[in-house]
Amino acid sequence: MNENYLELTVGAVFVYNFVLSRFLGICPFLGVSKKISTALGMGGAVIFVMTLASFCTSLVYHYLLQIKEIAGFKVDLSFLQILLFIVIIAGLVQLVEIILQKLSPVLYGALGIYLPLITTNCAVLGVAAINAQSAREVLPSTVFGFFSGVGFALAxxxxxxxxxxxxxxxxxxxxxxxxxxxxxxxxLAMAFMGFAGLC
Amino acid sequence: MNGFMVEYSSVVFAALAMGSIGLVLGILIAVAAKIFKVESDSRAELVLELLPGANCGGCGKAGCADFAKAVASGELSPGQCPVSSRETVNAIAQALGIENNVSFRKCAVVLCGGDKNQTRNPILYNGVNDCRSASLISGGPKGCAYGCLGLGSCARTCPFGAIEIVNGLAVVHGELCVGCGKCVMACPRKLIKLVNADAQVHIYCSNPEKAPLKRQYCNVPCIGCRKCEKAFPDKFKVEGFRGTVDYDAPQLPTAEEAASVKCPAHCLLTAAEHLAVEHNDPDHENTKEIQ
Structure with a gap:
């Protein structure tokens, strides 16, 4: 599948903005938006986790959930999608947190409490689910995840x-x-509706 | 038969897939936790357990955990927690095996004795019930520009309920005050001071103006007669028309000493007197009609 990356980017940041068009991740949107500094911290953490999550979940989607036959048995694992995505995202974020704490205490301090908070954020799961729904390849999925995070941070x-x-x-x-x-x-959401139909 | 086989194998493989991914992630996290282990300072946790845990921020740090970290790293001394009792501070110092230097508990004191009966308000204030708002309007309703407005900004700020407004004057309940200093920030007149909690005697006036001026709107101002300073030169200081207790002196004045001074202006009081007698008792010798 040949993806148009410009379309993907603009779509993720503006047209289908996660908060203001898809209405996912409203909780942190209202919760940590009192100060620009905390909003930036949260936005950074979301970009980071979304990129990582969409990369890993698209790998799982393509190389595990698409398996139709194992050792001669017919299987269909697609019903495991959400379960697997949650486990993988939660596990990965935990892993990254442990590693960050050791390797980069500065970044760890900056992301702070937000990193574990967004583990089970619906926006992060939403990225993975949307990628799976449109059957994107791994690289476009990752790009989409990154720019969805940027859109979230922007909002x-x-x-x-x-x-x-x-x-x-x-x-x-x-x-x-x-x-x-x-x-x-x-x-703000109505203002973002102005982007509708752009791509 | 075939249909059954498909569902059956799906169940097995679903369990296998979930299980193996869970196992891999679990092992990864366990290994990472081992390799990338960050030594947390056990001393900080020890200190944190001993601290009051009110997270009042009186020490200037963001909560007790932050303070504990600073104490463990030697940045602050345990006595810099304004809330801890002397025993707590000693316990922390002992736990860390360090010298315990600064450590007396602090307590807030409102340095004004002018309640409604003793002072005159030339302006009738009908605005927001808040000292900061009131003080913005031509200096506030009180005649004395240095007097307690009695609208209770400090009392509402106090997380420990130690300040009460009695007859238009803020008074501190010393046994409840922990000395976190939030009221000091809240008072627009800067009347509240944090002093050694052992000090039982204070000069309840903050006005540096001349005595005749003060007399116009207050019955109990410090008139700068220096009676207290003459009797106990090492315990009281009078600058201009305003006396203060020397809180840094090695010996603080006792209640008996204060009584022996016989302050003619009735502004040298014990904390208990400030709290109770004057403001509630209309028959008290201080309580005169304002002309």
Missing amino acids: LVLFASIRERLELAQIPKIFQGMSIALITAGI
Whole structure:
């Protein structure tokens, strides 16, 4: 399958943005978007995990789940997809965390609590599932995973910067806190709808 | 028969696939945990267990775990935890086998004695019930620009419920105060000081203005008569019209000594007096009608 990488990239970052178009990973989107610095940390961790997860899960998808016959027996392992993906993502993130802690304490400190937090994030599982659904090859899958993470980080940083401004704004009492955040998220999502049909 | 075989083998291979991937990941993680093991400082954990664990941030670190790490690495001394009792600090020092140098518990004190009966408010304030808001409007409703506004910003900030507003004056319950210093930050008038918790006597006035000026709006200001300084020159200091207890002195003034001074302005009080008598008792000799 010949992939158009430009289309893949723009699609992952803008058109089918994970948070604002697919509405996956809303929990961290609302949870860690109060400050730009934490949003950047979270975004970095998500990019990292999504790239890794889509690489590994597409390997598993192509070389394990596609097996139709083992030792003369007919098998169909595709129902294991989600189970396997979760186990692999969780295990890998754990592994990477242990290695990072030793090799790069600085990066470990920067990613901090976010790394284990996003292990079972639906956006990360979503990347793997979407890759499997469209039967992408390993390299396009990885590229898609990376740019999906970039899209997530973009949405998070945009939202965090708006929320930082909102801290200083005079907001009517009933809209304060989470309600204005949800309204903002809705408007942001509508703005991203403008990219629809681009690819 | 064939159909059965397909399902049967699928079950077996599914279990095999999951099991083997789980096993591989498990072994990988176990090996990585062994190879990339990071020695965590067991001393820090030891300290953390002894600390109060309120995570108040009074030490300036982000929580007790951070403080424990700093103590274990020698960056801070255990006495720098403002909340720990003396026993706790000693226990930590003993556990680490280090010298225990700075260690007295601190306690907040509100250096103003002007409750509603003793002071005059030339402005009627009807705004937000918060000292910081009130002080933004032409210096606040109180006549004394250095007096307690009594709107309770400090009391609401205190995580330990140690500050109470009695008759328009913030008072500290010493037995509840742990000296975390949050009230010091909250007070827009900077009236609250963290002092040695053993100090039982304070001069409850923070106003450096001249005595006749202070008298216009307060019945209990420090008038700078220097009676206390003359009686105990090593324990009290008077600068201009404002006296203070010398908290760094080797000996702190006792309640008896304070009583013997017979402060004519009634601003040299024990903490217990500040807490109770004056503000609740309308018959107290201090409580006069404001002209």
